[in-house]
Amino acid sequence: MADYQGVRAVITGGAGFIGSHLADALLARGAAEVVVVDNFFLGKEANLADARAAHGDRLTIYREDAADATAMAAIFDRHRPDLVFNLATKALLYSFFNPPGACRVNLDIALVLAELLRAGAYGKLVHLSSSEVYGTARSVPMGEDHPLQPETTYAAGKAAADLLLATYCRMFDADIVTVRPFNNYGPRQNDGAMAAVVPLTVQRIRQGRAPVIQGDGLQTRDFIYVGDTVRGILDVGLAGGLRGQTINLASGIETTIREIVEQLCAAMSYAGGIDHEPARKADVRRHVADTSRFRELFPGFALTPLAQGLRSTVEWYLGR
Numbered sequence: 001m002a003d004y005q006g007v008r009a010v011i012t013g014g015a016g017f018i019g020s021h022l023a024d025a026l027l028a029r030g031a032a033e034v035v036v037v038d039n040f041f042l043g044k045e046a047n048l049a050d051a052r053a054a055h056g057d058r059l060t061i062y063r064e065d066a067a068d069a070t071a072m073a074a075i076f077d078r079h080r081p082d083l084v085f086n087l088a089t090k091a092l093l094y095s096f097f098n099p100p101g102a103c104r105v106n107l108d109i110a111l112v113l114a115e116l117l118r119a120g121a122y123g124k125l126v127h128l129s130s131s132e133v134y135g136t137a138r139s140v141p142m143g144e145d146h147p148l149q150p151e152t153t154y155a156a157g158k159a160a161a162d163l164l165l166a167t168y169c170r171m172f173d174a175d176i177v178t179v180r181p182f183n184n185y186g187p188r189q190n191d192g193a194m195a196a197v198v199p200l201t202v203q204r205i206r207q208g209r210a211p212v213i214q215g216d217g218l219q220t221r222d223f224i225y226v227g228d229t230v231r232g233i234l235d236v237g238l239a240g241g242l243r244g245q246t247i248n249l250a251s252g253i254e255t256t257i258r259e260i261v262e263q264l265c266a267a268m269s270y271a272g273g274i275d276h277e278p279a280r281k282a283d284v285r286r287h288v289a290d291t292s293r294f295r296e297l298f299p300g301f302a303l304t305p306l307a308q309g310l311r312s313t314v315e316w317y318l319g320r
C-alpha cells in the first residue's frame with residue numbers, strides 16, 4: 001500500500017481515545033471505509049462526532065464485542081477489510097475491579113482477530129500492545145527485547161496477546177505487526193472513572209480541587225502525544241517488511257509524574273497545593289523507551305514537544 005487512499009480498515013476500540021483519532025486520520029487520508037467495532041465500555045459516540053460529520057458516508061460503527069467471533073465474522077464478511085487496527089481493551093485500572101476480565105479481553109480479541117486473519121478474512125493486523133507488558137524497567141532505555149514482567153492483569157493479558165500473535169506469524173506466516181505505545185495523552189482521553197494522570201489532573205483543577213500525586217511522584221513514564229502515536233501507527237500500517245515485528249512507539253524521554261502534574265498546574269495557572277496519596281499497588285516505577293527501531297524505520301519522524309502537547313490538551317478540555 002502506498003497510502004490509505006481506497007483502503008478498507010477495521011478499528012477495534014475505535015470509539016476510544018486513540019482509536020477515534022485513528023479513525024479521523026484514516027478518513028482524512030482517503031480510506032474507502034473505516035469500520036469501528038466498539039462495545040462502548042469506555043468509548044464515546046462524541047469521540048466519533050468529527051469523523052461522522054466530515055466523512056459519515058465512509059464510517060460505519062458497530063456497538064459490538066470484538067471478542068465475539070460470530071459477530072466479527074459477520075462484520076468482516078460484510079465489509080471485507082484490507083487491514084485491522086486492534087485497539088480494543090479495558091483500561092489498566094479495571095484490573096483492580098475485575099482482574100480476570102481485564103486480562104481476558106486482551107487475549108480473547110487477539111484470538112478472534114488471529115483466526116479471522118488465518119481464514120483470509122483480511123490481509124494485515126496492526127496490533128496495539130502496551131509498554132505495560134515490560135513492567136518496571138530492569139534496564140533503560142527499554143528496548144523491544146526487554147523482559148516481559150507485567151505488574152497488572154491488564155498487562156498480563158496484553159503480554160499474552162503479543163505472545164499469541166507471534167505464534168500465528170511463525171505458524172501461518174500471518175502478516176501481524178505489534179506496536180507498543182508508551183503513555184499517551186491528548187484530547188479525548190477518558191477523564192471519568194479510571195482516568196490516567198493527565199486527564200485526572202486537568203479535571204481536578206477544573207473542578208477547583210487539588211491535583212493528586214500517588215506515592216512520591218518520582219515514578220517515571222515516557223509520554224507521547226496522541227497525534228504522534230496515530231501518525232506512527234499509520235506509518236507502521238503502510239510499511240512493508242514488518243511481518244512478525246514488535247516496535248516501541250514513544251518519545252524516548254523520561255518524565256516523572258511530579259513533573260507532569262507541575263507542568264499541568266503551570267499550564268492551567270493553578271498555584272494551590274497538591275494532595276498526596278499512598279502509592280498505587282503494582283504501579284510501574286520506571287519507564288522509558290528505546291525508540292531506535294522506530295526511528296531507523298521512519299527517520300525524520302517529528303514528535304510534538306511535551307509542553308506544546310500539554311497546552312493543546314488543556315485547551316481542548318477547557319474548550320469542551
Ligand SMILES: NC(=O)c1ccc[n+]([C@@H]2O[C@H](COP(=O)([O-])OP(=O)(O)OC[C@H]3O[C@@H](n4cnc5c(N)ncnc54)[C@H](O)[C@@H]3O)[C@@H](O)[C@H]2O)c1
Nearest residue numbers: 013016017018038039040041042043066087088089130184
Ligand atoms: N492510552 C495509553 O496511554 C496507551 C498506552 C499504551 C498502549 N495503549 C493501547 O492503545 C489502545 C487504545 O488505548 P486507549 O487509550 O485509546 O483506550 P480507550 O479505553 O480509550 O479505548 C479502548 C476502546 O476499546 C473499547 N472496548 C473495550 N472492550 C471492548 C470489546 N470487548 N470490544 C470492543 N471494544 C471494546 C472501549 O469501549 C474503548 O472505546 C489499547 O489497546 C491500549 O492498550 C494505550
